[in-house]
Amino acid sequence: MAIRQTIQTSESNPESPLEGGEDFLTIGELAKLCGTTVRTLRYYEEMDLIGPVKRSTGKYRLYNQHSLKRLKAIMALQGLNFSLEEILEVLGLYSKSRSYTKEEQLEHTRQSLQQQKALIDEKINQLTAMKSDIEARLRTVEGVCHPCLEHIPGDSCNEQCQYLEVHP
Amino acid sequence: MAIRQTIQTSESNPESPLEGGEDFLTIGELAKLCGTTVRTLRYYEEMDLIGPVKRSTGKYRLYNQHSLKRLKAIMALQGLNFSLEEILEVLGLYSKSRSYTKEEQLEHTRQSLQQQKALIDEKINQLTAMKSDIEARLRTVEGVCHPCLEHIPGDSCNEQCQYLEVHP
DNA sequence: TATAACCTTGACGTAAACGTTATAGTAGGT
């Protein structure tokens, strides 16, 4: 269901001179390509994470290959336990300010990279904490000896078993 | 505010023959002893995690030393970031899956934890790779090499960096 | 017996990231 009738937004060039018309995606197509849902895409738009590049004459959202790439990036970051707000921070860095001189651009890039690095460090720390947490949970669960499963209320077991010998 | 007037529940023995009357705790006392809130205890009761051993004549919830121990266990498990539902499972009060014996349940929990750990390890690896990638870019940007200034915006980097070079 | 400090049930509020209607307009094929 490729859509041909489109509205030109004020800023967008009439048509790419090199190609005979860009290939747009509807919201459903983009969602399917990325294995997500239409609702999710509309929600991401609300969150200013990603929006359509234009609308059709009938107000349909239209996306392109750039959208696809960006959405995949968003989803990948989400898979790494970034919250949407954090993703906005990471991906929003590029669009924040338009620097003009090369020095300003360089400085801006430097700051972006440093902020990205900081966010990644934070994520690594969070995940590391989660990991040691899970390891503690595993020790707890693995510390359970079989006799404990039969314990009479109030009976005492060994140390590791302490959390699991509590009966109703 | 130790409560003396109590109602005997049908199942509970009249009174412990060894002690001259059990020492009951009101919900507020139990909460304070464990550093939690009354609301939390009532919520745990709703979740079937822990309830009063009996009620007073005036319908007050009454707990005992056993409750105290159990509540501490619950809170300890929570400290390990078990969800309340997981705590129910670990304590053998509830099985979401079709496993019926406590051993099977524990084995299920163990496997789930190991999977989670593997997932987290993978994420940490990815993030670590992204981090060193960004560090490489930072070194590039911070290097004195002027030609490098020409290729930064939108230029392509290596694999790990793909999520961060996506523009709006 | 009055009073403070508890306790009771009930019910609504919170945050994140969507899911799920409901109602109505649109794209494309026959």
Add this chain to the structure above:
DNA sequence: ACCTACTATAACGTTTACGTCAAGGTTATA
């Protein structure tokens, strides 16, 4: 023209682990 599949906006529902009233009983103490 008509049908089907898709899309639009709007708005309410879901989950977790409680917080926070509200309106009213209860307990122990003065």
